[in-house]
Structures are given as structure tokens and as C-alpha cells.
Amino acid sequence: MSTKSNIKPIIEIKDLNKSFGNNHVLVGFHLYLNEGENLVVMGKSGSGKSVMIKCLIGLEQPDSGEIVIMDKNMNDINSEDLDEIRTEVGFLFQGSALYDSMSVRENLEFPLRRHTKKFGVIEDTTPLVMEALDSVGLGNTIDLMPNELSGGMKRRIALARTLILKPKIILYDEPTTGLDPITSKEIIMLMKSVQEKYKTSSIIITHDIDCARVIANRMILLIDGVNYAEGTFNELAASKDPKIEAFFK
Amino acid sequence: MKVPFSLPPSLQPFFIEVGELSYFSGRFFKEAFKPPFEFKEFLRQCYYMGNRSLLLVGVTGFIIGLVFTLQSRPTLEEFGAASWIPSMVSVSIIREIGPIITALICAGRIGSGIGAELGSMRVTEQIDAMEVSGTNPFKYLVVTRVLATTLMLPLLVFFGDVIGIYGSYLVESMKAHVSLVLYTNQVINILEFSDVIPSTIKSFFFGFAIGIVGCFKGYYCKKGTAGVGKAANSAVVYTSMLLFIIDFVAVFVTNIFYDL
Numbered sequence: 001m002s003t004k005s006n007i008k009p010i011i012e013i014k015d016l017n018k019s020f021g022n023n024h025v026l027v028g029f030h031l032y033l034n035e036g037e038n039l040v041v042m043g044k045s046g047s048g049k050s051v052m053i054k055c056l057i058g059l060e061q062p063d064s065g066e067i068v069i070m071d072k073n074m075n076d077i078n079s080e081d082l083d084e085i086r087t088e089v090g091f092l093f094q095g096s097a098l099y100d101s102m103s104v105r106e107n108l109e110f111p112l113r114r115h116t117k118k119f120g121v122i123e124d125t126t127p128l129v130m131e132a133l134d135s136v137g138l139g140n141t142i143d144l145m146p147n148e149l150s151g152g153m154k155r156r157i158a159l160a161r162t163l164i165l166k167p168k169i170i171l172y173d174e175p176t177t178g179l180d181p182i183t184s185k186e187i188i189m190l191m192k193s194v195q196e197k198y199k200t201s202s203i204i205i206t207h208d209i210d211c212a213r214v215i216a217n218r219m220i221l222l223i224d225g226v227n228y229a230e231g232t233f234n235e236l237a238a239s240k241d242p243k244i245e246a247f248f249k
Numbered sequence: 250m251k252v253p254f255s256l257p258p259s260l261q262p263f264f265i266e267v268g269e270l271s272y273f274s275g276r277f278f279k280e281a282f283k284p285p286f287e288f289k290e291f292l293r294q295c296y297y298m299g300n301r302s303l304l305l306v307g308v309t310g311f312i313i314g315l316v317f318t319l320q321s322r323p324t325l326e327e328f329g330a331a332s333w334i335p336s337m338v339s340v341s342i343i344r345e346i347g348p349i350i351t352a353l354i355c356a357g358r359i360g361s362g363i364g365a366e367l368g369s370m371r372v373t374e375q376i377d378a379m380e381v382s383g384t385n386p387f388k389y390l391v392v393t394r395v396l397a398t399t400l401m402l403p404l405l406v407f408f409g410d411v412i413g414i415y416g417s418y419l420v421e422s423m424k425a426h427v428s429l430v431l432y433t434n435q436v437i438n439i440l441e442f443s444d445v446i447p448s449t450i451k452s453f454f455f456g457f458a459i460g461i462v463g464c465f466k467g468y469y470c471k472k473g474t475a476g477v478g479k480a481a482n483s484a485v486v487y488t489s490m491l492l493f494i495i496d497f498v499a500v501f502v503t504n505i506f507y508d509l
Contacts, residue, residue: 054377057381058380058381059377059380059381083383084383086380086381086382086383087383089381090381091378091381093374093377093378094374095373095374097373097374097375097377097378098375098378099370099375099378099379100373100375110379110382110384111382111383111384113384161378161382165382165383
């Protein structure tokens with residue numbers, strides 16, 4: 001199975017613990033993500049995948065453990081530093097989470113408003129909005145409202161909203177859940193092309209084996225809150241462990 | 250949040266909720282005066298809340314003024330005091346009926362709307378999406394809405410009061426052939442600053458209560474569509490209760506000033 005390289009990881013999680021009451025969701029979980037890498041985290045529903053990714057971006061507070069993103073320890077940063085990190089880390093939500101009272105253009109403009117430090121004062125956001133929309137192939141939807149879009153289009157627009165901040169890392173929370181197989185395939189290919197175009201590193205939470213096969217450079221299987229297994233897709237697919245086999249059947 | 254002393258178990262959730270609401274209000278004051286300010290969203294909310302409630306407040310105010318006058322006229326006529334109707338109606342509407350009725354309408358119209366809107370945004374992870382994009386959702390969603398309700402409610406109360414008094418005038422004009430000028434003069438002559446100022450101040454507090462409770466219920470909405478409905482419903486129930494408490498305190502404080 002694969003081991004940690006000598007290159008300094010862009011994200012590192014050490015001994016992460018998170019419980020909700022008596023439900024211990026993450027127990028000493030650890031992870032690293034190298035620059036330019038696509039890391040897939042797989043696990044059953046309720047295994048703590050989404051909680052882990054939310055701890056990573058500061059939406060959930062872990063009970064204990066250490067999260068380091070681009071050399072910044074999340075335990076030691078203030079809210080301004082956290083906002084700065086968040087411009088470098090995009091998050092694609094499972095349900096797209098488009099602002100339903102805003103048009104596609106406003107959805108994409110919204111994240112730009114408070115990041116003058118990174119982008120300066122932007123007089124005309126249209127070129128940036130169009131660039132992000134074109135990169136997901138939906139340049140013609142700029143004036144539509146979210147309720148006029150299909151599930152697949154919403155997912156693409158959400159990805160465009162993530163891309164507009166030009167992040168170095170993208171976290172995908174079950175990007176193909178709820179989509180038909182053809183749209184799922186389109187989203188997977190889009191994720192791949194985004195990674196090539198923007199040179200991003202990604203953590204992908206999924207239980208879609210096709211998604212993992214196409215996109216993963218490395219995989220972690222999260223079972224009962226711990227890293228049960230880690231390796232490339234082929235390494236894990238060849239495993240004879242019944243718990244690992246269950247994911248690949 | 251843990252309660253540091255022993256309370257009957259049935260009362261604990263209530264006090265925990267009061268504590269959380271107080272903390273939420275404290276955070277509002279902290280965020281409200283700290284830049285950056287969301288002026289555009291604040292103005293949008295003012296327009297949305299004011300404009301969308303205008304008709305309802307107007308119709309209700311008109312009917313209250315009309316019915317109030319129709320109901321009290323026969324009794325006052327018996328005592329030969331029908332000429333006191335403009336004074337009595339205007340003082341009652343300005344001091345008490347106008348602010349509390351308008352606030353209750355807005356609690357149902359605006360408070361539940363805020364609770365449902367923020368609740369559904371929470372459930373569909375839109376608030377989380379704002380947070381991860383580096384925008385402070387509390388400032389954008391809560392501060393703007395609470396400031397808008399606080400500012401718009403006194404204006405709506407004023408509007409409702411004027412329409413209510415006009416409704417009363419229509420009855421008087423039909424029953425006693427009183428002219429608009431005479432009626433208006435009687436209203437203006439009886440009203441004092443001590444009638445208008447406390448009710449205006451009270452209206453600001455009513456507006457604040459509607460905004461903060463609606464936002465609190467929506468912002469911390471539990472997962473699921475049932476949670477959204479519950480947030481909207483409990484926003485109205487809690488706000489209505491709070492409005493009567495504020496009203497009682499306001500009358501109590503006003504009376505202390507009258508006695509000085």
C-alpha cells in the first residue's frame with residue numbers, strides 16, 4: 001500500500017476525533033493530501049466522511065486532533081486567517097447549495113465580494129463569471145435562476161462558483177450522488193478536466209466506485225471512524241479483505 | 250450549554266433557549282457595528298419587508314379603526330360623549346392598538362418568513378456555502394434582517410395608525426357628518442408627544458424582537474423539512490409572547506415617567 005512521500009503535504013490531518021453524544025464518528029482519523037493529487041475517501045453512509053471534510057474547512061469543530069492546511073494549523077488561526085484559507089479551499093456541497101434567491105450570475109459573484117485581498121477591487125465581474133461558467137460548459141445560463149436548472153446543471157454551477165475564487169484545493173462532498181449515470185459520468189469528467197486546467201488538489205468524498213476508478217490517485221477507506229485501508233484503486237480492488245471487497249463488488 | 254444550578258427538567262429547555270437567544274442577540278450587536286457593512290442587502294430587506302407588509306397592515310388598520318368606532322359609538326352616545334370619539338380612537342390607536350396589532354401582523358408575516366427562509370437555507374447548506382466562501386453569513390443574513398425589521402416596524406406602525414384613524418373618520422363622517430378637517434383637528438389637539446414618543450420607541454423594540462427571534466429560529470433550524478416548518482411556527486409563537494412582554498414593560502416604564 002502507498003506511503004507518505006517526502007514532499008510536504010498541502011493538507012494533513014492527524015489523530016482527528018469527533019463524537020456526537022455517544023456516537024464516535026471519527027476515531028483517530030488521519031490523512032494527507034499532496035499537491036496536485038486526487039484523494040478519494042470512501043465509506044458507508046454515516047461513516048463520518050462528510051463530518052471529516054466539514055472539520056477540515058471549519059464547519060464542524062473536532063473534539064481533538066490537528067488539521068494543517070498549507071502550513072497553517074487550524075487550531076491556531078483566527079477568523080481572518082480562516083477566511084483567507086477558505087479562498088484557497090473550494091467546497092462542492094452534496095446538494096449543490098446554490099443560493100436560490102439569486103441568479104446564476106449573483107451566485108458566482110457572491111464569493112468575490114469579500115476577497116479584495118486576493119483579487120483587488122473588481123469593477124466588472126462579468127469576465128470572471130463567464131470564465132468560470134465556460135469552464136463548466138454552462139456559459140448560456142448566466143441569467144437563469146437555480147430553480148430553472150436541472151440537478152446536473154446545479155452541480156456544475158456550484159463547481160463554477162467554487163472555481164471563481166481560483167482555489168488550490170477542492171473538497172467534493174459526494175459530487176455524483178442523486179444524479180443519473182450519464183450526468184454522473186459528465187460530472188466526473190468535468191472534475192478531471194478542472195483538475196488539469198486549474199492544477200488543483202482534491203479530496204473527493206464518494207461511494208461511487210466509477211467516480212473513484214476514474215479520478216483517484218489514491219484512496220482511503222473509512223470504516224467505523226478509522227482509516228481501514230489506504231492505497232491506489234487497483235491495490236484496494238485486488239484486496240481479499242471482505243470489508244474492502246464489499247466496496248468493489 | 251449546561252445550566253449551573255438545579256431546575257425542574259421541564260423548565261430547562263426554556264431557560265437554555267433564553268440563554269441562547271441572549272447570546273445570539275449579543276452577537277448581533279457585536280457584528281452590527283463592525284465593518285464591512287452589507288448596505289445593499291439591508292436596503293433590499295427594508296424594501297422587501299416594508300413593501301410586502303404595507304397592504305396587510307393598511308387593511309387591518311383600516312378595519313380596526315372602522316370597527317372600533319362602530320362598536321364604541323352607541324355606548325358613548327348614551328352618555329352624550331360621541332364627540333369624544335376622535336380623541337379616544339386616536340389615543341387608543343397611537344398608544345396601544347396600532348403598535349401591538351401591527352407588530353403581531355408582522356410577527357406572522359415577516360417573522361415566520363425569516364424563520365422559514367433562513368431555516369431552508371440552513372437545511373440546504375446555503376448558509377454553510379456562504380461560510381466556506383469566506384462571507385460572514387451572520388452579518389449578511391441576520392444583521393441585515395434584524396436592522397430592517399427594527400427600522401421598518403415603526404414606519405409600518407405609523408402607516409397603520411394613520412389608516413386606522415382614517416377608518417374611524419369614515420364612520421364618523423357617515424354617522425355624524427363630521428368633516429375631515431374637524432376630525433383631523435380633534436385628533437391633533439388631543440395627541441401629545443407623550444403619546445407618540447413612547448409608542449414609537451416601543452415599535453423599535455417590537456421590530457427588533459420580530460427580527461431577532463425569526464433569525465434565531467431559522468439560523469439554528471434543525472435538519473429536515475419538518476425543521477423548517479417548526480422554525481417558522483415557533484418564530485411566530487415566541488415573537489408573539491415576547492411582544493406582549495415588551496408591551497407590558499413599555500407601559501410600566503412609561504407610567505413611571507408619567508408619574509414623575
